[in-house]
Amino acid sequence: MAIMRCIRLDPNRTMTVDEFKAWLRTYDDNHDGRISQEELKEALHGLRIWFGRWKTEKAMKSVDTNRSSTIDSASEMEKLVKFAQKHLHMKIYES
Numbered sequence: 536m537a538i539m540r541c542i543r544l545d546p547n548r549t550m551t552v553d554e555f556k557a558w559l560r561t562y563d564d565n566h567d568g569r570i571s572q573e574e575l576k577e578a579l580h581g582l583r584i585w586f587g588r589w590k591t592e593k594a595m596k597s598v599d600t601n602r603s604s605t606i607d608s609a610s611e612m613e614k615l616v617k618f619a620q621k622h623l624h625m626k627i628y629e630s
Contacts, residue, residue, distance in 0.1 A: 551630040552616055559615075569607040570615075584623060594618050 550558075562578040563570060570578075572595050579587040598606055598614040606615055619625040 549626040549628065552627055553630055555616060555619065555625070555627050556612065569603075569605040571605050575606070579623075582623075590622065593622070 559570060559575075559578055562574045562581075564574060564577075572591060575594060576588055576591040579591055584590060594615065595604070595606075598611050598618055600611060600614075601608070606612055616627055620627050
């Protein structure tokens with residue numbers, strides 16, 4: 536099922552951590568407050584990032600510390616922010 540997202544994000548745009556989290560929440564299709572690997576893959580696909588599937592797998596391996604296959608804690612979300620800054624070259628800063 537294809538869903539159009541209201542928020543189209545330019546990966547080169549500068550944003551706050553809160554804006555990044557709000558954007559990512561738009562991909563939480565089941566509204567459970569967690570980001571699954573499939574939801575993260577869809578988010579990266581929306582950014583038109585090259586090798587999105589591979590980068591999603593890399594992100595989940597480095598961020599999902601409890602191996603639940605979801606990003607489900609504040610510490611994991613902070614790790615995802617750092618991953619996006621370093622590996623996806625997103626400009627995310629503290630507000």
